[in-house]
């Protein structure tokens with residue numbers, strides 16, 4: 340089997356699987372052993388060395404999905420992010436990140452890096468000029484997250500890798516929102532891909548995990564610190580994640596399709612002011628999204644017209660759940676002002692383009708007619724005559 344030419348569904352279903360030599364079972368057996376023979380073997384296996392049979396199996400699958408040489412599974416997206424960032428920075432070094440970042444990553448950078456003597460700068464926006472003006476002599480890493488949360492703005496990955504390569508800077512992407520189905524940053528020269536596998540990779544809101552894909556050389560560096568920090572994932576959860584990933588590509592394609600339809604439907608509703616979805620032609624980054632993404636994800640945001648209380652609206656939804664997390668097969672919705680961006684000041688939120696009427700919608704795989712019916716009844720329930 341020439342694994343280089345496999346399609347994405349075949350990679351998701353098979354690549355990396357552990358052969359069951361003893362019973363010829365159809366799937367990877369689960370190895371819960373935390374202790375392995377060390378005498379006379381080449382590889383010293385131990386869960387915190389990230390090299391148990393199940394950890395290695397899933398690592399291979401993620402590596403191939405991201406077109407990288409190596410993959411590693413972590414106990415959470417933040418374990419993957421924090422370990423990878425620390426692997427490439429030392430005292431006196433500097434990292435550049437966009438201001439609009441996943442909250443956990445932002446907190447890690449602001450609260451922890453100074454303890455190691457590592458400096459950071461946030462860019463003002465996502466343009467080449469914004470990144471160039473944040474780069475310093477001692478910059479060693481550029482970290483990006485695209486599409487951004489919650490406005491789904493796109494960073495040009497080719498631009499990032501070209502300014503980084505000229506300066507010997509390592510590039511990292513949080514590829515969680517896109518998933519490897521919709522975006523392969525390697526094709527645009529990005530060095531290291533990081534995922535919260537809690538989201539599309541797991542896909543059923545029942546697993547907390549993280550993943551990293553990189554060249555073997557970069558992964559060796561990450562492994563060296565990972566074994567000291569100890570953010571490994573239990574083999575049982577690794578095994579469950581391998582199962583989830585078998586359907587990842589078909590799930591994500593269903594999310595993409597539903598989100599595009601919901602974006603178009605919401606755009607036409609008189610109580611919706613604006614829809615942010617890179618798959619819409621009027622999204623400011625639509626052309627860039629088309630260039631570097633294969634699909635536009637199941638994530639979108641929309642703004643209700645002024646005067647509608649977003650909390651009252653969300654309470655009326657029956658099928659779509661109010662929830663903090665995202666990217667499960669079930670649809671969820673939240674108000675960034677009251678959750679993910681609650682710690683920012685009102686001015687800071689306004690600066691990032693997040694107003695109080697904004698809602699972030701993680702579109703699930705339910706039938707679109709049922710999602711539309713749920714929105715219709717919720718809009719009807721909150722609409723006062725002067726608003727309609």
Ligand SMILES: *Cc1c(COP(=O)(O)O)cnc(C)c1O
Pocket residue numbers: 415416417418441443484488513515516534535536537538547548549
């Ligand atoms: C959820 C999330 C993370 C953090 O992942 P955990 O698994 O919760 O640690 C990082 N980045 C993005 C974009 C996320 O959505």
